[in-house]
Amino acid sequence: QFQPPGWKIRLETIYQTWHPFGWAWKFYLAAGLALLLLSARAGYAAAWILAGTGFLFQLAGFVARILIAGRGPVTNMYESIIWVAFGTIFFGLLFEAIYRNRIFLLGALPVAVVTLILADTQPVALSPAMNPLVPVLRDNFWLSTHVTSITLSYAAFALALGIGHIILGKVILGRRPETALYSSLYRTLQVGV
Numbered sequence: 001q002f003q004p005p006g007w008k009i010r011l012e013t014i015y016q017t018w019h020p021f022g023w024a025w026k027f028y029l030a031a032g033l034a035l036l037l038l039s040a041r042a043g044y045a046a047a048w049i050l051a052g053t054g055f056l057f058q059l060a061g062f063v064a065r066i067l068i069a070g071r072g073p074v075t076n077m078y079e080s081i082i083w084v085a086f087g088t089i090f091f092g093l094l095f096e097a098i099y100r101n102r103i104f105l106l107g108a109l110p111v112a113v114v115t116l117i118l119a120d121t122q123p124v125a126l127s128p129a130m131n132p133l134v135p136v137l138r139d140n141f142w143l144s145t146h147v148t149s150i151t152l153s154y155a156a157f158a159l160a161l162g163i164g165h166i167i168l169g170k171v172i173l174g175r176r177p178e179t180a181l182y183s184s185l186y187r188t189l190q191v192g193v
Helices: 006-018 020-037 040-069 077-099 103-121 140-172 179-192
Strands: none
Touching: 006 020, 006 040, 020 040, 020 077, 020 103, 040 077, 040 103, 077 103, 077 140, 077 179, 103 140, 103 179, 140 179
16 A cells, blocks of 8 residues: 655645635735725735735645645646636736736736635535546646646636726726727737637
8 A cells, every 4th residue: 555755744734724725815805905995006016915925825735736646736627727816817917017007917816816716615516636637637748738838828818808807897887998908908818829
């Protein structure tokens, strides 16, 4: 009978105790509220700090899952959903660092919060268990390259969804969206494609 090394058992105990993906959505929610409710400068700074902290929690959760399971983090629906949320925040932070226009964070944060809450509250439908791989995914090279890159494109499209909702909200409220909003949407769609 195979006995995992002691460090893996300790790491999984820490992972299960800390629940990093639960912390991540809470930080993302706080970042979104800071962006919306605080003054422009203070809210933007607070959103960066809170979103960055949530991103680090999510990154730590993925590193732990990879070390525990010995494989890439996208082998079931639960992992795929939390990976898409991670990618959405990654692209949101990346584009925000380049363009500094708040739109990328405003688009990324709600998408990540909703997907992580969904993953966190639906354990029957989205099992967080780390089960053995199904035969079609047993090639770690293709799992690590093909599946993660495809799901990262879903993340870029999810960010485009968030930005598209911002544009739609402005149209519904009778305000004409700025050209920069459409450019931001186009950039995220390019990354997804």
